[in-house]
Amino acid sequence: MKRLFDIVTSGLALLVLLPLLVVLALAVALGSPGGAFFRQTRVGRGGQPFQLLKFRSMRPGSEAKGQITVGERDPRITGVGHFLRRTKLDELPQLINILKGDMSVVGPRPEVPRYVALYTAEQREVLRVRPGLTSLASIAYINENEVLGRSADPERTYVEEVMPTKLALDLRYVREQSLALDLRIIAGTFARLFQGSKD
Secondary structure (H helix, E strand, C coil): CHHHHHHHHHHHHHHHHHHHHHHHHHHHHHHCCCCCEEEEEEECHHHCEEEEEEECCECCCHHHHCCCCCHHHCCCECHHHHHHHHHCHHHCCHHHHHHHCCCEEECCCCCCHHHHCCCCCCHHHHHHCCCEEECHHHHHCCCHHHHHHCCCCHHHHHHHHHHHHHHHHHHHHHHHCCHHHHHHHHHHHHHHHHHHHHC
């Protein structure tokens, strides 16, 4: 049932949002060198790596300077990228990941291998399910970049404070998952995004 929901939802969303996706891709490609899309290896269900898709929001070569981003003061983020990140529109290409089966609409957000290597045995339970486009942790940390931007050591703050808290929420999801919970998380995500757009 969950997989069918993912296929129908992502397929319909891609059809409805196609004009917007084309406009955003052109804006990213024309706004700075480097193409429209960003691909990054993330860890999926069962610990299997996959290529996560995003609209590119940073300048080429930015990953070499660290994977943690720090909100408005991060000089690696492009002008268009600031808008995409603030509105979360940079995540829309992951609808393709969902349609392919790499991801689900709702589930723990997928991490890069270097952070998954730090998981405890209990935390690795989040790898039992497909990672998601949104989650309880996504709602709680919808302004994560700004939180890290206030830290003197964003990498340490992420690893020692943010990531464990997010994983605790993800573990709760894995243990309580249901279609009803998924629908509540989707509704909560839209509510938080709408609230953020008015701030």
